[in-house]
Amino acid sequence: MNEPQIAEPEPLRALIQALRRLPGVGERSARRMAYHLLQHDLVGADQLSRALEHATTALQHCQRCNGFTVQTICETCANPRRDPALLCVVETPADQNMIEATHGYRGLYYVLMGRLTPLEGIGPDALQFDRLLERAGDGQVQEVILATNFTAEGETTAHHLAEMLSSQGLKVTRLARGVPAGSELEYVDPSTIAWALMERRAT
């Protein structure tokens, strides 16, 4: 419906196609973004072009936690005040940030950079579970905390990791499920309450 009837100049078409590769961006949004950059924000277009080039060449994966870094070992992993006995496994750097935001965790991290999604062909190999196994088996890690999301895919990933890691004799834990802080029971979904009941604890 929004297919161009007038032949778009090639550089514009190429830009729209490139923008469409961004997650959540369809034909219409890509066209809007392209028009915006070309008409109103040439500085922004230039900035984005350079930032992409710089990021793709300068960033690498931390050899220890797999997160993005410009060094071989990232600042968090290199921090001597972090507890090397605790390793928290998250799906993305964004999840890692959320855990840091609690100011309640002083251990280290491992970033999967994804989750098991067999339907998309993302299995243990694609996520390099062997790297995590090696990292967790460094002799210092005593507990692996699985902090993957509480979605179907995140749970599957946690289940798979739990089996893999505990078979190596490691202590494996999972973030607690329960009623969110500050919420009224009336507005909490029943499956969350069911979990909270099952995992109830002595006061």
Place this chain on the structure above:
Amino acid sequence: MNEPQIAEPEPLRALIQALRRLPGVGERSARRMAYHLLQHDLVGADQLSRALEHATTALQHCQRCNGFTVQTICETCANPRRDPALLCVVETPADQNMIEATHGYRGLYYVLMGRLTPLEGIGPDALQFDRLLERAGDGQVQEVILATNFTAEGETTAHHLAEMLSSQGLKVTRLARGVPAGSELEYVDPSTIAWALMERRAT
């Protein structure tokens, strides 16, 4: 809330900031896009970087219609089979495409690349209305069809242009308002029906 607690490497932070300049992209989406490109689509990141650079250097505004082109005069304006007596004014190239999709218009175009939005400081000068005035006064144009959007801002723009162009002795028309093709009156909003009544025509 999603502010990074862990210091993000500079190239990653720069990329996220650059992505935030895209329309409709906030902090969270920008971060998701950055992770996606870096983790799953390095080829796409490279492609986007090049496309941006190519588009910003190669594209210019057509001297006649103000649309994007790689030549001085775009293909549409240079097409001798187009009727030079008709000039259709649209807000964006996307709107131009929609009119072309009707296959019912053989005249030429002028692309405003925006609309009057006084609150954002976008007035007649920013939209270079003088260029349109010059274009419409080429001696060949006999009718200017205002096809700006039927939003408050589009209507204001059309009103302003109508006054400006008709004061130069040009015939100025506006796209008809009325009931959309294929729609049932029961589901059409009252203001549209009011317009359709006022502008009713003999069968």
